[in-house]
Every structure is written in C-alpha cells, then in structure tokens.
Amino acid sequence: MLTPENTVVGFIGTGVMGKSMAGHLLRAGYQLIVYSRTKEKAGELLEKGAGWVNTPREMAEKANVIFTMVGYPSDVEEIYLGENGLVKNGKAGSFLIDMTTSAPSLALKIFNAAKEKGIHTLDAPVSGGDVGAKEAKLSIMVGGKAEDFKAISPLLNMLGTNIVYQGTAGAGQHTKMCNQIAIASNMIGVCEAIIYAEKAGLNPESVLKSITTGAAGSWSLSNLAPRMLNSNFEPGFYIKHFIKDMKIALDEAEHLEMKVPGLALAKSLYDQLAEMGEENSGTQALYKYWKS
Structure with missing residues (x-):
C-alpha cells in the first residue's frame, strides 16, 4: 500500500x-x-x-x-x-x-x-x-x-x-477524447444560446436560471456561461490546449474512419480565436467569436 x-x-x-x-x-x-x-x-x-x-x-x-x-x-x-x-x-x-x-x-x-x-x-x-x-x-x-x-x-x-x-493502456486517453468531442459542440451551443438571449432583449442571467436545470443543462452552461457574462476570460482551461485536444480527437477519428462535423466546426472557430490572439484565454472566450 x-x-x-x-x-x-x-x-x-x-x-x-x-x-x-x-x-x-x-x-x-x-x-x-x-x-x-x-x-x-x-x-x-x-x-x-x-x-x-x-x-x-x-x-x-x-x-x-x-x-x-x-x-x-x-x-x-x-x-x-x-x-x-x-x-x-x-x-x-x-x-x-x-x-x-x-x-x-x-x-x-x-x-x-x-x-x-x-x-x-x-x-x-x-x-x-x-x-x-x-x-x-x-x-x-x-x-x-x-x-x-x-x-x-x-x-x-x-x-x-x-x-x-x-x-x-490508452483507454483513459480515448475516453478523454470522448469528453472533448462532447464539450466542443456543447460550447458552440452555450455561446449561441447566450448571444441569442442578448439579441432577443432578454436578461441572460435570468435565462440561465431557467435553462441550466433543464434538458439543456451542462457543466459548461452552469460554470462557463456566467464567466462569459462577467467578461471573465481567464483560463480554467487554455484555448491553445483545447485546440491541441481537438486535433488529437480529429486524428483519432480519422483512424477510426469516423466523421466528426461538430468537432471539426468547433476547432475551426477556436483556430480563428487563436489567430485573434486569444490562445491563452479560457475556452469560454469562444463567446468573443460572435462579438468580434
């Protein structure tokens, strides 16, 4: 022991x-x-x-x-x-x-x-x-x-x-790829929901009270959406590291002969953010894509 x-x-x-x-x-x-x-x-x-x-x-x-x-x-x-x-x-x-x-x-x-x-x-x-x-x-x-x-x-x-x-050996990493694939598309959905709320003239914080506990609920919605609304883009997890993870997942999916359009879209958006100088921001900075 x-x-x-x-x-x-x-x-x-x-x-x-x-x-x-x-x-x-x-x-x-x-x-x-x-x-x-x-x-x-x-x-x-x-x-x-x-x-x-x-x-x-x-x-x-x-x-x-x-x-x-x-x-x-x-x-x-x-x-x-x-x-x-x-x-x-x-x-x-x-x-x-x-x-x-x-x-x-x-x-x-x-x-x-x-x-x-x-x-x-x-x-x-x-x-x-x-x-x-x-x-x-x-x-x-x-x-x-x-x-x-x-x-x-x-x-x-x-x-x-x-x-x-x-x-x-390797099963832990494969499981993490599943995790990152799920997060990638979810982050797009979280950002689009917040931006939609703002454009519709709603109070985004009130919207979160309704949707975080329903079928739309997710860790990103509960923990990262409030950071977006507070303009807190400090890294809990760096964009540059998320891009690295998504690249690994895309490579593994290719080996498995699997199409992952949601993951590919998410990586393309984060790549654009990195080119804008946001690589050291937290992943919640995806919100800025719609604000640029």
Missing part, C-alpha cells in the same frame, strides 16, 4: 490545474517534490513544504510515484521517453501517472517502454477544469493495468470524485 510513510510523490507541471492537484497530495501528508519549466509556478507549493528538483531525471531517481500534468504530447514524450526522462531513469516498481490529455498511441508506447523496466504506468487524463482541480472534484479516466489502478486509487481519490477505470 502506498502510504505517506513509504511514498515520495513527484509532480511535474504546476500550472493552472497541476498546482492545486499537487497541493492536495501535500496536504494529505505525502512528501512531495515538484518540477516545472518555470520554477515561479511552483512557488506556492515550495512555500508550503514541497521540495524542488531540477530535471525529470532527478525526480525519477527520488520519487516512487510521479504524476505529470503538462501541455502537449511532445512534452509528455520528452518527459517520459527522453534520455533524461522518467522511464529511462525510473526505479523498478515505481508508478508513473500521466494526467495530461495526450495521444492514446503515446500512452501505449510509454506503457510498453516502462513495462520492460518493471515500471507501472497509467494514463489518467482529467476533466473538471480549474474549479474541479481546486475542489478535488475532478473526473479521472484511467487506462493501464487493473492492479496498478487499484494500487494508485487512494491517491487518485484525493484529486477527484468520479474516478473510473476504462481499460488497458
């Missing part, structure tokens, strides 16, 4: 979501060491007692459970499979849990490479944004070996409330 007494937890990526997630583990009494390309992002965790390492290699040598929450599949591949990465320098029997939304094929590649060294890996992307991360109410979708999921579940339970084992 992985307890605070026998576990050194590493966390790579202390951005909008990673900082909160790592903080939950630290407060639970686990020895925590962190790494981020920008050390300032880890400042709050360091002040609360987390240790710092200078490279993923150093972390692999010190920690026996390592979580990663970074930006892009290229980052994941470098951190895990690079010369100074976690797999090459990790200890047999250690656990590596990637919570980045990444490519299912890469999750399988990491799993196979780690297996040769006796290292356990799980792909465990999340949904719930900055609010879910802060409140430890994330949805976590997990791929890998069932026994590894069971072993690491006590730590995952500190990060989320809806934690589901989805199957073998």
Whole structure:
C-alpha cells in the first residue's frame, strides 16, 4: 500500500490545474517534490513544504510515484521517453501517472517502454477544469493495468470524485477524447444560446436560471456561461490546449474512419480565436467569436 510513510510523490507541471492537484497530495501528508519549466509556478507549493528538483531525471531517481500534468504530447514524450526522462531513469516498481490529455498511441508506447523496466504506468487524463482541480472534484479516466489502478486509487481519490477505470493502456486517453468531442459542440451551443438571449432583449442571467436545470443543462452552461457574462476570460482551461485536444480527437477519428462535423466546426472557430490572439484565454472566450 502506498502510504505517506513509504511514498515520495513527484509532480511535474504546476500550472493552472497541476498546482492545486499537487497541493492536495501535500496536504494529505505525502512528501512531495515538484518540477516545472518555470520554477515561479511552483512557488506556492515550495512555500508550503514541497521540495524542488531540477530535471525529470532527478525526480525519477527520488520519487516512487510521479504524476505529470503538462501541455502537449511532445512534452509528455520528452518527459517520459527522453534520455533524461522518467522511464529511462525510473526505479523498478515505481508508478508513473500521466494526467495530461495526450495521444492514446503515446500512452501505449510509454506503457510498453516502462513495462520492460518493471515500471507501472497509467494514463489518467482529467476533466473538471480549474474549479474541479481546486475542489478535488475532478473526473479521472484511467487506462493501464487493473492492479496498478487499484494500487494508485487512494491517491487518485484525493484529486477527484468520479474516478473510473476504462481499460488497458490508452483507454483513459480515448475516453478523454470522448469528453472533448462532447464539450466542443456543447460550447458552440452555450455561446449561441447566450448571444441569442442578448439579441432577443432578454436578461441572460435570468435565462440561465431557467435553462441550466433543464434538458439543456451542462457543466459548461452552469460554470462557463456566467464567466462569459462577467467578461471573465481567464483560463480554467487554455484555448491553445483545447485546440491541441481537438486535433488529437480529429486524428483519432480519422483512424477510426469516423466523421466528426461538430468537432471539426468547433476547432475551426477556436483556430480563428487563436489567430485573434486569444490562445491563452479560457475556452469560454469562444463567446468573443460572435462579438468580434
């Protein structure tokens, strides 16, 4: 059993979501060491007692459970499979849990490479944004070996409330693609509904009181539509990362010989926003498409 007494937890990526997630583990009494390309992002965790390492290699040598929450599949591949990465320098029997939304094929590649060294890996992307991360109410979708999921579940339970084992390596990432496909079209609907309300002369806040609890209800409608109305476009989840996710989903759908017109439309709109300089805004900034 992985307890605070026998576990050194590493966390790579202390951005909008990673900082909160790592903080939950630290407060639970686990020895925590962190790494981020920008050390300032880890400042709050360091002040609360987390240790710092200078490279993923150093972390692999010190920690026996390592979580990663970074930006892009290229980052994941470098951190895990690079010369100074976690797999090459990790200890047999250690656990590596990637919570980045990444490519299912890469999750399988990491799993196979780690297996040769006796290292356990799980792909465990999340949904719930900055609010879910802060409140430890994330949805976590997990791929890998069932026994590894069971072993690491006590730590995952500190990060989320809806934690589901989805199957073998890559299954967590495939499930996250389903999540992102559903969100993509839904965000268009949320924005169009708010803009329609405004143009019809309605009070959008009153409209939300009616439609958030009915058949139209969704997480985006309840949590992101109010941000739109308050002109709050700070990132709970960056547009640039959502575009990355949608590209992965489009590529996977192509491999499955599946048409995804809703997803394709959503990505085209977000691409336009990125070209307008909104790539570092939150996904709710899609509202600006109709305001430009």
